Amino acid sequence: MVPLIYYLMLSAILFSIGAYGVLTRRNAIVVLMSLEIMMNAINLNLIAFSAYGGGLSGQAFTLFLISIAAGEVAVGLAIFLSLYRRRGTIDLRTSPVMRW
Numbered sequence: 001m002v003p004l005i006y007y008l009m010l011s012a013i014l015f016s017i018g019a020y021g022v023l024t025r026r027n028a029i030v031v032l033m034s035l036e037i038m039m040n041a042i043n044l045n046l047i048a049f050s051a052y053g054g055g056l057s058g059q060a061f062t063l064f065l066i067s068i069a070a071g072e073v074a075v076g077l078a079i080f081l082s083l084y085r086r087r088g089t090i091d092l093r094t095s096p097v098m099r100w
Helices: 004-023 028-055 057-087
Strands: none
Touching: 004 028, 028 057
């Protein structure tokens, strides 16, 4: 069996890549994909702890989070489509809400 620390290290690497993408990218689609990478890192943590703990609660919670992620993507893409129709771009630098 693969040690738990390997799963946790992979999860930390995935979460770091996702956080870097959220903080540095300006394209809304790339930011949404980076958020999904971060959520998959969380799911990997839950499944690894569930497998090593012997229970099924982490796996059940992961299925719940996957369904929430699907809804998040649908709402996010609808918002980005509306933003594109109004402004002609999905660059977050042009949005008055996301100005930094």
